Amino acid sequence: MTRRALPQLQPAAPTIPKIPPADVLGRLAALQALPTAALKQQWRELFGKEPPPFNRAYIQSRLAYRIQELAYGGLKPETRARLEALGEQLDGGNVVLRRIRADSRPLPGTRLVREYDGVQHVVTVRADDFEFEGRPYRSLSAIARHITGTRWNGWTFFGLKGRPGA
Structure with missing residues (x-):
């Protein structure tokens, strides 16, 4: 005598309300x-x-x-497809690479602003470095050290949560 498997009951999909x-x-x-x-x-x-x-x-x-x-209504299907295609161009569809990029340094062109001792300091993120007072710096820590005269974690000094990739 063989047993038949009972059909699995699937939970009902939640009803999402319409909002006028x-x-x-x-x-x-x-x-x-x-x-x-x-x-x-x-x-x-x-x-x-x-x-x-x-x-x-x-x-x-x-x-x-x-x-x-x-x-x-949400995004049109064409807009959603276009965004997906742009994401594919950016990282070749590699989800791991997408996450690394999302967790890493700010995008080039981003301006980081920090007031220290009553002076506003502005850093521009570039593709491979940072620009401060017209000069390139390899790290935010070097800029923070230049501003304060002491050693700082540059990501912390400029209010970013943590180091890239950390």
Whole structure:
């Protein structure tokens, strides 16, 4: 006698509510005052899954986008395809390379601004180095040392979270 496998019941897909365009501004404004627990509950309702373990600002900004997306519609399929194609050109479809690039140094052209001892210091990120006061520097730490006269982690000095790739 052979046993037949019972069919697996799949959980029902969560129903994502439609948001009337007239409600968008009120809902966006309400996000500012909601406690984090309420934001996470809205995430569950609007995304149909558990919220990520990220900070309040991230969850709030993604909810704001999602509210508008549900009210007005998301990206057109052509736009989504174009963005995918541009990503492929950038990294050849290598997801690992994409993550490394995303976690590394700021994009060339980014301006890092830091006030120190009442003076505003501006650094421009270039492809292979950094420019400060018209001179190239290999690292942000060298620039921080030039500004302060002491040894600093340049990424920390300029308010970046950590070293590239760390």
